[in-house]
Amino acid sequence: MERLTFDLAAQPLRELNTFLHTGAKEGKVGHVTVLNPDGAHNIAVGLDCPIEVEVVGHAGYYAGGMNKSATVTITGSAGTGVAENMMSGKVHVKGFASNGAGASAHGGLLVIEGDAGLRCGISLKGGNIVVGGSVGSFSAFMAQAGRMVICGDAGDALGDSLYEAVLYVKGKVKSLGADAQYEEMTEADIAAVASLLDQAGLDHDPKAFRRIASQRSLYHWNADANQEY
Amino acid sequence: MCGIVGLLVKTPALREKLGELMVPMLIGMTERGPDSAGLAVFGNPLAETERKISLYSGLTEDGADFNWLGLTHELKAHLGVSASITPKGNHAILGFDIAPTVVKRWIKEHHPKLHILSTGRSIDLYKDIGTPAEVAARYGFAGLTGSHLVGHTRMATESAVTPDRAHPFTAGEDFCLVHNGSLSNPNGIRRMLEPRGITFETDNDTEAACRFLEWRLREGDDLETALQKGFEELDGFFTFLMGTPDKLALIRDPFACKPAVVAETDDYVAIASEFRSLAHLPGVKHATVFEPAPEEMYVWNA
Numbered sequence: 213m214e215r216l217t218f219d220l221a222a223q224p225l226r227e228l229n230t231f232l233h234t235g236a237k238e239g240k241v242g243h244v245t246v247l248n249p250d251g252a253h254n255i256a257v258g259l260d261c262p263i264e265v266e267v268v269g270h271a272g273y274y275a276g277g278m279n280k281s282a283t284v285t286i287t288g289s290a291g292t293g294v295a296e297n298m299m300s301g302k303v304h305v306k307g308f309a310s311n312g313a314g315a316s317a318h319g320g321l322l323v324i325e326g327d328a329g330l331r332c333g334i335s336l337k338g339g340n341i342v343v344g345g346s347v348g349s350f351s352a353f354m355a356q357a358g359r360m361v362i363c364g365d366a367g368d369a370l371g372d373s374l375y376e377a378v379l380y381v382k383g384k385v386k387s388l389g390a391d392a393q394y395e396e397m398t399e400a401d402i403a404a405v406a407s408l409l410d411q412a413g414l415d416h417d418p419k420a421f422r423r424i425a426s427q428r429s430l431y432h433w434n435a436d437a438n439q440e441y
Numbered sequence: 442m443c444g445i446v447g448l449l450v451k452t453p454a455l456r457e458k459l460g461e462l463m464v465p466m467l468i469g470m471t472e473r474g475p476d477s478a479g480l481a482v483f484g485n486p487l488a489e490t491e492r493k494i495s496l497y498s499g500l501t502e503d504g505a506d507f508n509w510l511g512l513t514h515e516l517k518a519h520l521g522v523s524a525s526i527t528p529k530g531n532h533a534i535l536g537f538d539i540a541p542t543v544v545k546r547w548i549k550e551h552h553p554k555l556h557i558l559s560t561g562r563s564i565d566l567y568k569d570i571g572t573p574a575e576v577a578a579r580y581g582f583a584g585l586t587g588s589h590l591v592g593h594t595r596m597a598t599e600s601a602v603t604p605d606r607a608h609p610f611t612a613g614e615d616f617c618l619v620h621n622g623s624l625s626n627p628n629g630i631r632r633m634l635e636p637r638g639i640t641f642e643t644d645n646d647t648e649a650a651c652r653f654l655e656w657r658l659r660e661g662d663d664l665e666t667a668l669q670k671g672f673e674e675l676d677g678f679f680t681f682l683m684g685t686p687d688k689l690a691l692i693r694d695p696f697a698c699k700p701a702v703v704a705e706t707d708d709y710v711a712i713a714s715e716f717r718s719l720a721h722l723p724g725v726k727h728a729t730v731f732e733p734a735p736e737e738m739y740v741w742n743a
Contacts, residue, residue, distance in 0.1 A: 251716030270716045
């Protein structure tokens with residue numbers, strides 16, 4: 213497989229994304245290196261073929277957004293909305309990620325080795341997210357399906373209004389959101405955490421994590437609640 | 442949306458290059474703020490009794506042809522004060538050694554359309570409408586020197602696009618603030634401050650935050666205490682970057698609705714709304730880059 217390099221200091225971003233949307237599908241190029249991303253927005257968005265993209269440096273907003281099948285690695289940090297609405301494949305951030313990481317992801321795996329900002333995994337729809345560091349407040353808000361593994365701490369209102377997504381946290385949780393609750397870790401949970409940590413390349417004891425899931429008390433309108441919510 | 446930039450140089454040799462390093466930072470935030478731009482730069486303070494004020498003549502009938510030298514002659518004739526003037530088109534820095542309130546009252550009486558941008562011993566302030574590149578070229582930002590600066594690119598949402606509503610805002614002496622976001626209670630803050638004799642010059646929400654924090658500092662709060670009171674009283678979305686003669690300070694609202702990123706090396710601390718404004722800085726590839734947490738105070742000393 214061929215390798216290709218795009219230097220965003222010399223080439224416009226559109227050249228890179230156009231190649232990734234068209235030429236990359238021919239299957240001859242297996243690996244693309246992106247130099248000098250310098251915080252540009254929309255790097256490697258909307259990919260839909262199994263290519264490897266390595267972004268060397270810091271990416272701006274929405275890097276790897278809507279990813280399908282591709283593997284996008286960012287060696288630095290990622291701005292707001294990294295891997296937003298990912299469908300499949302993998303987005304791996306070696307540094308930290310800003311707000312809304314993995315928002316609404318339907319599938320695939322998002323790995324953030326550092327910390328993630330606020331609202332990580334908001335409205336998660338089936339994707340998996342592994343965060344090596346801590347996540348900010350309101351993470352996994354209204355998350356519907358998929359799993360989040362948080363190796364550090366979590367901010368306020370973790371898992372507020374959760375649906376069927378499941379969260380695993382190793383560190384301290386500042387507060388749980390409405391309707392989220394701690395549950396017993398089963399053998400299946402430990403195996404799931406072990407598998408996700410393994411895919412993320414992070415070394416933690418899966419047994420040290422706590423499971424958080426929905427109480428499901430907000431699923432149905434309760435006429436007896438006297439308009440309290 | 443708006444863009445924020447800040448730069449504080451630790452290495453004295455870089456003070457000469459402060460403006461040169463900053464201009465690409467400001468221009469990098471053009472997409473976030475294309476309608477106005479401005480910055481406040483802090484340098485070595487004047488002597489205890491001296492003051493300087495930055496003035497903007499763009500709102501007067503003469504605009505950039507304002508007779509700045511004539512202004513110093515008038516001040517000599519009326520107040521007996523020998524003032525220095527450093528003009529640059531519609532902008533000038535006026536220096537003198539009497540109480541600034543006397544000079545400012547005289548200016549307001551005799552040249553009501555002359556806009557006073559800042560007052561102090563360390564601060565020079567420039568702001569105008571136009572793209573960041575246009576404003577930077579208009580005032581020669583690349584040639585500015587000093588220890589630290591606070592800059593802003595504006596995309597107006599809360600008040601009109603006019604030079605006096607551009608950022609930075611100032612209050613009192615040697616204090617400025619830039620804002621990305623929108624406050625929900627600026628009128629409540631105004632109603633609290635106005636009975637205390639604090640007057641406002643615009644209907645801009647950021648001015649309320651600026652005057653609130655400067656009022657706390659004047660009441661004796663240290664910067665950290667004032668910022669804590671800011672968290673308690675100011676409601677809405679904000680990333681604020683503030684400058685004093687010896688400090689840069691940054692805070693973000695509890696929801697971190699507006700972005701900020703910091704790059705720090707042995708030579709400088711650089712702050713911007715987004716990394717793309719930091720990407721050109723020397724040595725940034727090896728800088729410590731981090732995102733400031735919400736509701737935390739970040740204070741850097743010049």
